[in-house]
Amino acid sequence: MPLGNLRDLYQQTILERYKNPRYRGKTNPVHRQQRGHNPSCGDTIELTLRLSDAGDAIEEVMFEGEGCAISMASADLMAEALRGKSIEDALEMVKRFQCMMKGEAEFPQESRKLNVMQGFAQFPTRIKCANLCWDAIKAALESSDITAEKQEAEEQNAEEQNAEKQNAENQNNLVTTE
Numbered sequence: 001m002p003l004g005n006l007r008d009l010y011q012q013t014i015l016e017r018y019k020n021p022r023y024r025g026k027t028n029p030v031h032r033q034q035r036g037h038n039p040s041c042g043d044t045i046e047l048t049l050r051l052s053d054a055g056d057a058i059e060e061v062m063f064e065g066e067g068c069a070i071s072m073a074s075a076d077l078m079a080e081a082l083r084g085k086s087i088e089d090a091l092e093m094v095k096r097f098q099c100m101m102k103g104e105a106e107f108p109q110e111s112r113k114l115n116v117m118q119g120f121a122q123f124p125t126r127i128k129c130a131n132l133c134w135d136a137i138k139a140a141l142e143s144s145d146i147t148a149e150k151q152e153a154e155e156q157n158a159e160e161q162n163a164e165k166q167n168a169e170n171q172n173n174l175v176t177t178e
């Protein structure tokens with residue numbers, strides 16, 4: 001296929017996704033949530049994820065937000081490609097997408113729709129638009145609930161320690177005033 005026609009096809013796919021997104025909205029329930037912002041273009045995105053019962057796979061990804069056609073089409077294509085993928089596979093796909101935007105990789109047959117974004121790898125400002133949703137999903141997948149619980153526990157510990165210290169100081173005060 002001549003390069004000009006191929007470029008038209010890419011643009012058609014992106015505009016079609018932008019105008020008629022298939023994965024716009026919020027998952028129910030929301031197991032993970034992640035905002036992303038690309039200041040150089042003004043794109044914002046809010047991803048929500050529904051995970052499998054075991055928490056090791058993505059059942060559904062949805063997105064909301066405002067931005068250019070590239071950022072929104074990229075999110076819609078990503079949401080479609082990641083349905084039903086294990087978290088491990090999804091993180092591999094994030095890596096592959098980022099490599100693709102450096103001109104170093106592309107997707108195999110089963111996810112080849114994502115390759116339309118390749119056309120923007122030569123435009124540095126557009127790379128950020130295409131990568132926005134992928135950076136956001138990476139952050140969402142890497143911020144596990146376990147980490148959140150651990151942080152909470154650590155904060156509670158710190159509070160208890162502070163309270164103990166306070167008690168000790170109070171007792172010291174009592175001793176000195178007596």
Ligand code: ZN
Nearest residue numbers: 041043068129
């Ligand atoms: Zn953009």
